[in-house]
Amino acid sequence: MASRSRGALEREVIACLAAAGRPMTAADVRAELSMDLAYTTVMTTLSRLHAKNAIERVPQGRAYAYSLTGGPATARVNVVAHRMLRLLDDETDRAAVLTRFVGELQPGDEQLLTELLRGRE
């Protein structure tokens, strides 16, 4: 298992909770992220995020179920700044203020990528 930095693991946990869209226990998070992670590592990360108010928890059975504090509300709040950034990136396309993960596909790329996903899954 590649070692993750503390920040990287926190980002993964947040992304995991956001993608799931439902409260998850530490065991759920661990199962989703990777069973190679120690349970205590996941627990520590969740506690740290909880201490920072990034996530909230409710008792569920003998454990806690965690979910994002802001959740969809924060994601909506961020939309304005996000739109401004994209406009800025479009108008100054040579100034490159954003490093985008993926851009426009060229003709023919679509087929290649579809085959990749189909062939290797």
Added chain:
Amino acid sequence: MIVLAATPLVVGVLAGLLGGRLGRRLQPRHAVPLLTGLALTVAVCTGIALSGLAVLALAQLGPISRLGHWSAHVLRADAGEPLALGLIALVAVVAILGAALVRALGSIYALSRAAYHARRLVPAAGNLVLVDDTEPVAYAVAGRIVMSRSLLAELPTDERRAVLAHEAAHVRHRHHLYVHLTAMSAAANPLLRPLVRAIGVGIERWADEEAAGAVRSREVTARGLARAALARDRTPALARSRTPGLAATDSAVAERVRALLDPAPVYRLPAALVFAGGLACWLAAAAVTWRTDELIQIAERALLRR
């Protein structure tokens, strides 16, 4: 003298023509700093070499030679370059400085505006920002990583991790600086324009390699890339941001996927060539400066002797 002054220009032509190809035969984490350094070197040395020619031309003008106490006549005889060439060099130097300055100010303005908007984003934790957007997007800006919830929903966990690692690499290595420095060099010297795209693709390749290292799988990274690109392609064009007008901003998805799945062999020669090109530029710039100084000193002595 003219040959020396032309050296950075020749290296610039070669860098523009071959830079991208050389870069693909190196590790991206080496190729990006090397090519950025070469672009800066070519731009600066072109400026120095042309300045030398311009100074020689100006020094031959009557009023300036009287002011500096040297013989314009001797200088004209020794310099062996047409006055017109020096004046053209002068105009070129002014244009280069102006273009580089305008581009630098443009970069600073764009980056500070981006930083201003980025500060308004509320991170979910650390520097990870989640946004609502029908378009599946992920990008890094001003130290933050922004991902849309639609992209999160689209990706399996391991690919999500690869995307996060990719964006974290952009932030960690300050990739935008390479893009801006190269763009500035290319503004000063349009011969270098092809390098802007090479660097743009280079930083993506660099981040892809880091992501592949973090998730310990080139294939997972390639799949995440393919899935994100296809998901973006499926969103209605209206919701999508405008098609980038310039090749400099396309992210060369297919090229990156191929490089991940079928890594090209890495050689040492391209790095040596880039170094040699840079060295040639600096030597030529130094020689032009030294020769200009020498010619003016000779002209000064000629006046004293009389």
